[in-house]
Amino acid sequence: MAHILLRHRDIPGINQIDVYQKNGGFAAWKNAVTKMKPEEVTNVVKASGLRGRGGAGFPTGMKWQFMDNKNWPHYVVANADESEPGTFKDREIMEGNPFQFLEGVALASYAVGANVAYVYLRGEFWQVAAILDEKIADMEKAGCLGDDLFGTDYSLRIYTHLGAGAYICGEETAMLESIEGKRGQPRVRPPFPPSFGLYGKPTVVNNVETLTNVPLILANGADWYKSMGTADSAGVKIFSLSGRVRKPGNYELPFGTTFRQLIYENGGGILDGRPVKAIMPAGASSSLIVVDEKVLDTPMGYASVRPLGSDLGSASVIVIDDTVSIDWVINKTIHFFKHESCGKCTPCREGNYWMRHLTERIHSGSGSQADVDLLLTVAKQMQGKCLCALGEFSTMAVVTGIERFPQDFKKAVKA
């Protein structure tokens, strides 16, 4: 099947504006601005069943409808902060198929009446930001961005904004703080960004992959998009496959594809032919899935992964084989979360600090069963008490690791 998002794999040169336009690029954009009302654009996206690809899976069209129309101006922010360990899809989209992403930003802006949109890239994406700046300039030259677009009175500017190394800025309100020139610490919600966002104005924050779907949904219609995927998870998803597989990489597949297909057919199976022990379907933030034949045959969708005691999230599938001990895995994830905790709320700041000491002690072989029990208690104490999802995420692998792989921890504290 031809790619819908990773189209640069099928169409060489689609990162050049003339090639993109020859392949239907900006037709949906021009059509929307000249022939559609903003709410009609939102309605098509809503009907398509598109859900947010950053991890939360919130219906995109519904988010756009939440924008407060009594408070202006409106803003759109594209979340290109991609920092979850195991996620590397947005970078490929922006490097390979940048115009489709930017057209998605433009369509979202038109739908919510924004005249300015920011693309917030993690600071490490320095080169990607330079590429996007170039592509934005190409669009301005071609009359696809700027003032009085296509002879109407609608104007739109898109700007890039580089972060500087902070996972927490992927959280939408921390991202807005960061654009405002402050430390990237999450706000207390509600109010949510569609009523109080950037500079206190209504703001839509959407992930890069989410927005990149939008041009083809507008061009081909909601029914076309809904014909792919499953009932609750419409369309296609880029699965970032990493860990102990032969061919790690991005694979664009319809929702409903099984773990087995992704790992064995696309990913070429496990290194050295070992068995799969655990899967983290949503990067370092995942609950660990104990793998058996039934799990491998589970279709990947938002609802279908839940009975396995986990979530699909951003579909950053980290594969762990039987050579790896889970006490090492959670030592790695907690090292990450402890480093990235922004320090604003106590349960996350202190909890991760404490968990880090315990995972390190257990993994180094100087821990006891009492340390494992304490670690589980600390993690559970944090749950439901943190200001944003980061704190919650940090406990997922710890709790499920200890509860679902007790033998690994028994061995670690005995060794």
Next chain:
Amino acid sequence: MSLAEKYPKEIKQILAKYPPEHKRSAVMPLLHLAQLQEGHVDRHAMQEIAALLDITETEVASIIGFYTLYHDKPEGKLRIQVCTDLPCALRGADKFLADLCGKLGIEPGGTTPDGLVTVEAVMCLAACDKAPMFQTQGPNGIEYHENMTVEKTMELIDGLKKNGGEVK
């Protein structure tokens, strides 16, 4: 030389991105700019940015302290920042970092005696399928180096030395 003298055009472009009443938003791009050539942000640059944006020097310093890509102290001309998070570690990133540091005779976080290279372990860089990998932070901004070996990395460092320490 002040930032305003060195980068008049760039500063104007950065300020134009944000509403004039919210010029504080420019603090991050201005810090990236200030850090570019020196590899760190010194006190003068902090004061200049604070004055330009009508915020205090402390507020600028708090941004530098919060975000890991900003540095307020000089280190090696080129920072080699190796990702050792879970997906990269599942593909040998820890061993790569240890071997590279061993070859250079430094500890992770350390700088070579000639002041050329600092090697550090950093958090996920969104290149999990191309481990071992690192980014370099230096006068050219940030560049990715993927599917790396110690040999290839040493070639990069040797090239730097031959260049008289000038990062190309």
